[in-house]
Every structure is written in C-alpha cells, then in structure tokens.
Amino acid sequence: MESSGGHAARSGRRLRAQLAASFLVLSAALALSTPAVAASLPGWAKHLSAADSALANPLANDTTAIPAGQKLYGEKCARCHGADALGKGHHPSLRTEQMHDATPGDIFWMVTHGAHWRGMPGFAKKLTDSQRWQIVSYVKSLSVAEKK
Numbered sequence: 001m002e003s004s005g006g007h008a009a010r011s012g013r014r015l016r017a018q019l020a021a022s023f024l025v026l027s028a029a030l031a032l033s034t035p036a037v038a039a040s041l042p043g044w045a046k047h048l049s050a051a052d053s054a055l056a057n058p059l060a061n062d063t064t065a066i067p068a069g070q071k072l073y074g075e076k077c078a079r080c081h082g083a084d085a086l087g088k089g090h091h092p093s094l095r096t097e098q099m100h101d102a103t104p105g106d107i108f109w110m111v112t113h114g115a116h117w118r119g120m121p122g123f124a125k126k127l128t129d130s131q132r133w134q135i136v137s138y139v140k141s142l143s144v145a146e147k148k
C-alpha cells in the first residue's frame with residue numbers, strides 16, 4: 001500500500017493528459033466528418049466560403065449566356081469532361097446529382113480556381129468573369145444523366 005499521495009497524483013495527471021489527447025482526436029474526427037459546406041458536395045467544395053457558394057449568377061436572366069457558355073465549354077472543357085459532359089476517363093461527369101445540387105456560386109468557384117492537385121485547371125486568367133458565368137449557365141442547364 002502506498003501511503004503518500006504521490007502515485008495517485010501522478011496517475012491523475014496522466015489520466016488528464018490522456019483525456020485531453022482523446023478529446024483532441026475526437027474533435028479532429030468531428031471536424032472531418034462535419035464539413036462546413038453541403039455534405040452532398042465533393043471534396044473541393046470544402047474550400048468554398050458560404051459567400052462563394054451563395055454568389056448569384058449575374059447572367060441568370062441573360063438568354064445569350066447558355067449558348068455562349070456552350071461554345072466556351074466546347075473550347076475549354078470538352079476535351080476533359082466530354083462533349084456531352086458525361087465525363088471521360090478520370091475526369092468526372094458534370095451531369096451528376098452532386099453537380100445538380102451545386103449552386104451556381106460553387107461551380108463558378110471551381111471553374112475560377114480549379115483543383116490543380118487533382119488535374120482540374122483554374123480559368124481565372126484564361127476566361128473573364130462573364131465567360132466563366134456563361135459556362136456556369138450552360139453547365140446548370142444540363143440535365144442529370146448517366147453515361148450509356
């Protein structure tokens with residue numbers, strides 16, 4: 001039997017340290033499992049702020065935006081995402097439920113910044129804001145579909 005409180009105090013400290021450590025692990029796990037942005041969106045969406053997501057398409061009521069976006073899509077996007085936007089090789093389809101749920105702001109952000117580390121280029125320097133919004137209008141006009 002130990003008469004001094006030394007051992008108990010030491011193990012108390014150790015216990016507190018272990019609790020603190022597991023609390024850190026737990027909060028890290030929670031942070032990973034609850035992304036700030038809609039859970040239905042893919043990994044890149046976690047880089048967006050709520051303001052980016054909520055950005056409205058200034059060309060929403062411009063009937064020339066979709067055809068202009070279609071043309072730009074053919075020039076800049078089709079080689080990777082396919083002329084039908086159903087994806088090609090490791091390049092994802094843009095006609096998924098996820099993309100249908102994505103806001104215009106989400107898509108504008110992706111077209112602007114890209115995900116270089118995953119092979120998606122950003123078009124901030126290659127296309128004007130209006131051109132990127134035209135592409136967003138076009139992508140949002142597409143129906144959800146499966147590759148045949």
Ligand code: HEC
Binds near residue numbers: 073080081090107139
């Ligand atoms: C060099 C090939 C390439 C080009 C060109 C390209 N993309 Fe991508 N794109 C990718 C890849 C690869 C991904 C997947 C990135 C990832 O996994 O995070 C992607 C992802 C996306 C996504 C997100 C899709 C999802 O479900 O996560 C959107 C939206 C998108 N691209 C739109 C476009 C548009 C619009 C253009 C034309 C302005 C374009 N891309 C041009 C390769 C390309």
